[in-house]
Amino acid sequence: MKITVVGAGAVGATCADNIMRRELAEEVVLLDIKEGLAEGKALDMFQTATLCGFDTKITGSTNDYTKTAGSGVVVITSGIPRKPGMTREELIGTNANIVKGVTESILQHSPDAIIIIVSNPMDTMTQLTLQTSGLPKNRIIGMGGILDSARFKTYLSMALDCPPNDIHATVIGGHGDTTMIPLTRLATRNGVPVSQFLDEATLQKVAADTMVGGATLTKLIGTSAWYAPGAAVAELVESIVRDQKHIFPCCVALNGEYGQSDICLGVPVVIGKDGWEQIIDYKLTDDEQATFNKSAEAVRSMNSVL
Ligand SMILES: NC(=O)C1=CN([C@@H]2O[C@H](COP(=O)(O)OP(=O)(O)OC[C@H]3O[C@@H](n4cnc5c(N)ncnc54)[C@H](O)[C@@H]3O)[C@@H](O)[C@H]2O)C=CC1
Numbered sequence: 001m002k003i004t005v006v007g008a009g010a011v012g013a014t015c016a017d018n019i020m021r022r023e024l025a026e027e028v029v030l031l032d033i034k035e036g037l038a039e040g041k042a043l044d045m046f047q048t049a050t051l052c053g054f055d056t057k058i059t060g061s062t063n064d065y066t067k068t069a070g071s072g073v074v075v076i077t078s079g080i081p082r083k084p085g086m087t088r089e090e091l092i093g094t095n096a097n098i099v100k101g102v103t104e105s106i107l108q109h110s111p112d113a114i115i116i117i118v119s120n121p122m123d124t125m126t127q128l129t130l131q132t133s134g135l136p137k138n139r140i141i142g143m144g145g146i147l148d149s150a151r152f153k154t155y156l157s158m159a160l161d162c163p164p165n166d167i168h169a170t171v172i173g174g175h176g177d178t179t180m181i182p183l184t185r186l187a188t189r190n191g192v193p194v195s196q197f198l199d200e201a202t203l204q205k206v207a208a209d210t211m212v213g214g215a216t217l218t219k220l221i222g223t224s225a226w227y228a229p230g231a232a233v234a235e236l237v238e239s240i241v242r243d244q245k246h247i248f249p250c251c252v253a254l255n256g257e258y259g260q261s262d263i264c265l266g267v268p269v270v271i272g273k274d275g276w277e278q279i280i281d282y283k284l285t286d287d288e289q290a291t292f293n294k295s296a297e298a299v300r301s302m303n304s305v306l
């Protein structure tokens with residue numbers, strides 16, 4: 001399979017790197033609008049093949065979409081990242097035009113692709129892609145919840161002083177500082193509810209830290225994160241190309257599930273070769289459902305800006 005990553009910046013390049021190291025494609029095409037950037041990063045990454053022991057070919061392209069032709073999966077990371085003190089929502093004015101234009105160009109050459117949206121504000125960019133691409137809804141997947149869940153698990157493991165891989169936990173809702181919903185009630189340490197180990201105040205702090213996880217990194221680094229975002233995209237891509245049927249929280253079009261319609265929002269879905277294949281419509285508590293509804297309202301109001 002050929003996989004295209006649009007945007008050869010911090011997230012796009014890390015994403016391509018992870019995809020290559022996991023050998024998820026025969027060829028990865030990295031495309032950027034900045035002259036030479038994608039070619040340079042692609043060549044640098046290809047020179048790790050003998051060092052890291054992978055066989056995936058990588059091609060760089062300065063805005064030449066013919067090189068992306070026939071891609072099975074396309075990851076869109078093009079657009080500006082936030083700076084310290086900004087919200088993801090403030091990026092909409094610039095990124096909506098970029099994401100729309102990129103999607104049109106991609107579909108001219110890869111009409112059968114599954115599209116993964118990473119550019120922020122991700123929920124609204126996913127909605128935009130759904131509305132403008134005409135693609136079946138199962139082939140449009142916004143990536144945010146996998147990353148947010150990875151952060152949630154990491155913060156829980158730090159509070160528990162245990163390995164992150166012993167934690168199972170998920171974040172649903174929007175991919176925003178105030179719209180994401182870490183499902184503390186369902187989080188477990190190898191099957192044992194984390195509430196057996198941590199008091200309510202600690203759990204609330206972990207949830208709060210998770211929600212501002214991206215903002216915390218942006219403040220520390222001066223721009224937003226890329227290592228965990230790139231790895232999170234690769235996890236999603238792997239479930240598609242290997243048809244693994246993993247359940248991941250992803251931003252998808254809801255049609256009555258979780259009491260919401262006409263909106264793309266993060267919920268648990270089964271991911272396989274056809275994109276998102278099934279929504280796991282899990283019954284939330286009344287409080288969780290009320291929070292989910294509030295998250296949907298906030299994302300809906302952002303979508304109305306489009
Ligand atoms: N959904 C998520 O979980 C995450 C989303 N993000 C978002 O991903 C986006 C990218 O972040 P970074 O890679 O850190 O930014 P970056 O600035 O390092 O890279 C963005 C790249 O997009 C390119 N670009 C701009 N317009 C383009 C176009 N029309 N066609 C092709 N390429 C174009 C730029 O030249 C640049 O190289 C941001 O919007 C950021 O907020 C970042 C982390 C996680």
Ligand SMILES: O=C([O-])CC(=O)C(=O)O
Nearest residue numbers: 082088120214215224225
């Ligand atoms: O925080 C940001 O702006 C980038 C992002 O979405 C994340 O790292 O979660």
